[in-house]
Amino acid sequence: MLFNPHLTAMLLLSSMLCSMQVAIASTLVYCSEGSPETFNPQLSTSGTTFDASSRQLYNRLLEFKPGTTEIIPGLAQRWEASGDGLEYTFHLRPNVSFHSTEYFTPSRFFNADDVLFSFNRQRDTSNPWYTVSGGVYKYFNDMGFNKLIKDVVKLDENIVKIVLKNPDSTFLSNLAMDFSSILSKQYADEMMIAETPEKLDLKPVGTGPFMFVKYEKDAFIRYQAHPAYWKGMEELDKLVFAITVDPSVRYARLRTGECHVMAYPLPTDIKSMMKNPAIKVAEQPGLNTAYWAFNTSKAPFDNVLVRQAMNYAINRQAILDVIYKGTGSIASSVIPPTIWNWKGPENDYVYNPDRAKKILENAGFAEGFEIDIWAMPVQRPYNPNAKKMATLIQQDLEKIGIKANVVTYEWGTYLKKSRQGEHQTILLGWTGDNGDPDNFFSPLLSCAAAETGNNRSFWCNKQFNDLISLARIEPDMQKRKKLYKRAEVIFKQDAPWVTIAHSVRFQPYLSNVQGLKIDPFGGIYFSGVSLK
């Protein structure tokens, strides 16, 4: 037989292309924005970490219906609450498998012990796991679980009762949050015996749709579909997070097909993405608020008149036009309209620099003064460019005789220093976690949060605080709504913040990606996603 080099080469090439097609067809690449701090969502508050861990690897007792803020059963098939709202009984789903990986082979299904382990590690300071990996359970404490949960009791293998110290309307939503993910007790025990407890947090084992395969810092995270997933195996065989810090480069990678989905696009790129037929851009009003907070423990912001004047002095529409470029809406309220179809209070401020000037004169600041505006060094879902925003605010303030200096620090330092109250005024924002109004009011504006420093205005108004505390335990949604409305009127009067904007969230992806639902919480889930 004659050897035909051309034919052989062509056959080889076509077989190579075919095998590549097969490999590509079942592997989805997501261009993420950074490296996770850990693979245990209990230890973090960062969306980047949750995307890489809880949202792909783990499940929770309750979960959010994909793309909504509605709660659906997760690892708990059903649950009952006692009449006084103090006891919740969860019936656990049977035959749920943990991941079987190179480093762990489970010998039993998920059960009540895993639930007890996952909660007790975070709440019991005498638990041997409490101090592992730094032992800082920020979210658990911030959502008040350390004070709320009295006990977690195993009634039998598949029934768990959680006893609360007081009724709390947000409890069930919080159980669907990332920090409430369920980890394997069996794996934890093995790691403790091997004297490598921190591996539990670095080499994760969960019950979720994907299993952890490999992580190279600053480069990639590899996952593969969990074959025994209780909801059924995913269509995607493999999932890769390609860590790509620069947003322009993420977009370039999307355009060339190196990624199928990208995180956090630049607002300036949205129009060009929408024109590209190979790219789809899903959009949804973000569950977030960008704000400018005044440190009320420092002069001159201890004076309510000064704070009100600031609210009149800032042209929010101009900020929206320049910074958000049509990808946001003016925030008249602390909470975005995505939550309960919310409308802001009637006493919101309207841009009026003359009025601002008069108020300042009345407050005894006719000569003006000098202030610092802290601006974030990073792009956030709620604020695409804080430094530029600070410059616009600076210009607005100049018109009423206030000289403003823009100050910035590295992100971690920025958060730390501001929590300690070193700032005078600060640009920051918040992305909701559980779709409940309390998730904005309590962590950002309560008196308790003023003590921890998460309330960056250090504003503690008793009347406001009582109203949001009442709303938190009230089970009736309509009554809660009224309480929050009243609270928000006080908030606007006392003006610890200028509420600036709610951004619209964009999720660009290639048109061959199917089933991707844009998450109202700002995260990303690849369960149910496939490639055409």
Added chain:
Amino acid sequence: MPQQLLHRLLLVIPTIVGIVALTFFLIRLAPGDPILLLAGEHGVSAERYAELQQQFGFDQPLFIQFAGYLWQVLNGNLGQSVVTQTPVLEEFSNLFPATLELALVAIIMAVLIAIPAGVLAAVKRNTVIDHSITAVSLVGYSMPIFWWALLLILLFSVNLGWMPVAGRLNFIYDIESVTGFMLIDTLIANDHDAFFDAVHHLILPAIVLATIPLAVITRMTRSSMLEVLKQDYIRTARAKGLSEFSVIFKHALRNALIPVITVIGLQTSILMTGAILTETIFSWPGIGKWLLEAVYRRDYPVVQGGVLLIAGLVILVNTVVDLLYVLINPSLRQQK
């Protein structure tokens, strides 16, 4: 020669101790607290803070901490990252091959182009060729790296589709990391497609990283060659009737290379310490970005250990260059 080597090696000890001390105290002088940074947006209680201080040994007086650290280093232990709880040496050895691979390819690329270009510019002095080479190298030297990298990505990756945008390897390949050098690992895995893919991924970042050394080495070669070409022995060589090739490459270039080698050594050291911008744009998992992040997070053990390891490498490269210098220059060899 052995005496010289010994002298060089002895100098290394005080240099290393000096670097350890400098890094240790400088990073502590910088504002910021690793534990508070670790605690993130939601803070940490006073009791837990005290516990963690004790756990990391930050509650001890500074000089005791320093003595402890020195002792630890002498025992080959560089400590653990406060953020990831992973040993510093492990993190470094995971990331360094990526930096080194890119740096070596970049420096080889730079040398291979820069030396002939510099020689050509010197030989064709004051011609269009000389002016073009000088102009291009000046542009290369002055170009903002970030902009240059994005420009190359837009042209070669996005518009022409010839090159990948970022990363070290297409994700369809899953190559076991043995040496950490992608080119070697793909060969070990006997996956030729992956090897060519890795080469493909190296081209753009290597061009970006090679740009500045290329410009520096070209200019150095040119001026050094011009200096040498003026010498009497070159005139003698020409008078003897040697070919122009022989005059330039045997007599002139060899002498002209001495200062060039020093520059190459310096540039290699700079590249090995990690190229933060290039690494960030091309999503290249190297030590530049790692160290910078550690400084931001005040991850003391990583900063101290990372700087010490890099300093060690720079000293090593410089020592090798010094020795090469002696080898290349016969007059220096005879003097000793």
